[in-house]
Amino acid sequence: MTTYRIALNFEDGVTRIIDCDEDEKVTEAAFRQRINIPMDCRDGVCGTCKCHAEKGEYELEFYLDEAMTEDEAAEGYVLTCQMMPRSDCVVSVPASSAVCKTGAEKVGAEVIAVERLSETSFGLQLKLDKPIPFLAGQYVNIDVPGSGRHRSYSFSSAPGATEASFLIRNLPGGLMSGWLSNTAQPGARVEVTGPMGAFYLRPVTRPQLWLAGGTGMAPFLSMLEQVAAEGTDQPITLYYAVTRAADLVEMDRVMALADRIGTVNVITILAAEEDAHDRKGFVTDHLSGSDLNGGDVDVYLCGPPPMVEAVRQHLSHAGVTPASFHYEKFNPTEAPAEAAA
Structure with missing residues (x-):
């Protein structure tokens, strides 16, 4: 049986990526992985689970016009209770991650290297305790050790790997800049939370x-x-x-x-x-x-x-x-x- 990856983008910027079997509805797969996409009927009748598929191929089973019109379906809207993927997909969910009883994932990481790329920038390489599935262009929050605070940085590395890289602006007096300049060493531990953000690469179908x-x-x-x-x-x-x-x-x-x-x-x-x-x-x-x-x-x-x-x-x-x-x-x-x- 084929399993596909479904990226659920919530309206608060949090993204969770779930596995969905080819004969499984997206809401069922999400629920199995403890994510409650809003729904009432499970039968394509109410329209509560209506979302927008931004990327990927899928099939829609039965649904009423009152729940979703043909025009909406043509524009990429889906009822996730009737959506069965035929490829990896990206789905925008019109609800916050908290409403769906989920949130950004926290993952531990170890510093591999800190490189001073210029007077104005650092390169930071981390080895993640486990890969963070993300969409190219998204960011994570990186805790600044000992401060109780975090800073947000976009991945500069390819999605799906256990090694992640970041470009970080050097700000004199900045919290992260100070840690990278004076304290960070290979082997240091940090916590990474994410992925997040609506800035990510969509299908490349035009210039x-x-x-x-x-x-x-x-x-x-x-x-x-x-x-x-x-x-x-x-x-x-x-x-x-x-x-x-x-x-x-x-x-x-x-x-x-x-x-x-x-x-x-x-x-x-x-x-x-x-x-x-x-x-x-x-x-x-x-x-x-x-x-x-x-x-x-x-x-x-x-x-x-x-x-x-x-x-x-x-x-x-x-x-x-x-x-x-x-x-x-x-x-x-x-x-x-x-x-x-």
């Missing part, structure tokens, strides 16, 4: 425009890993905008993944006047009409709030509405702070 600001490159590294594993014939334009040349970290890895994929165009931009570079200024100074493709493009953006707002205004002034626009803002104290699908 892609990816915009990374500083350590906002982290989720795109994870996305590149996924696309390299799955393959695509769609063009991907990746802008990597930083302040100084030294901040262009992980470029060897970025270019190696781009070469593997074969359809990725990497464009770097520097903001600092004193550094020589072919492209100076901000992302919005360099976006072209071909990048936006008349709106037939999926836009993914991860960076500081001013960058996110500048890109949103640029799209508005250009009169372009992308087919989809996914962004994540990160703030200095606890990134990422806001995401939108």
Whole structure:
């Protein structure tokens, strides 16, 4: 019997990934794994369990039009009590994880290495006690030992492995930055909670425009890993905008993944006047009409709030509405702070 992985994305940003057999309904599989998707009838009659399938193939058994219309079904809505997967799927649940009596998973981890990549960034590698299933682009909360507090960071590694990597901005006086600079050593233990976030890679079915600001490159590294594993014939334009040349970290890895994929165009931009570079200024100074493709493009953006707002205004002034626009803002104290699908 074939078993598929179903990612349940709750409205509070928590994601839980469950196993669902090919002859099993999604609500049944969730209940078996102690997740109570809201439902009343189990028979496709009431519509209480209506969710939205963002990715994957499935079959729907019997349901009444009063519970879900044909138009809704055509738009990807499903009654999970009648949904039987035929591939791995991603399902958005219109309820919080608490309502569904679940929550983000806590996993212990051991520090493998801390690397100072530049004056402004660290690379952190962890060995997880067990893999955390996540969607490329999502983040976790990492506890700062001895502080009783956590900070949030996007995975820069491929989903599904026991070794996880992160790009972390170095903030003078910052809680995590201080621990990484002064205390963290290989073998140190931390606790990781997640995955979370609505910023993750959807099916690549049209041209892609990816915009990374500083350590906002982290989720795109994870996305590149996924696309390299799955393959695509769609063009991907990746802008990597930083302040100084030294901040262009992980470029060897970025270019190696781009070469593997074969359809990725990497464009770097520097903001600092004193550094020589072919492209100076901000992302919005360099976006072209071909990048936006008349709106037939999926836009993914991860960076500081001013960058996110500048890109949103640029799209508005250009009169372009992308087919989809996914962004994540990160703030200095606890990134990422806001995401939108």
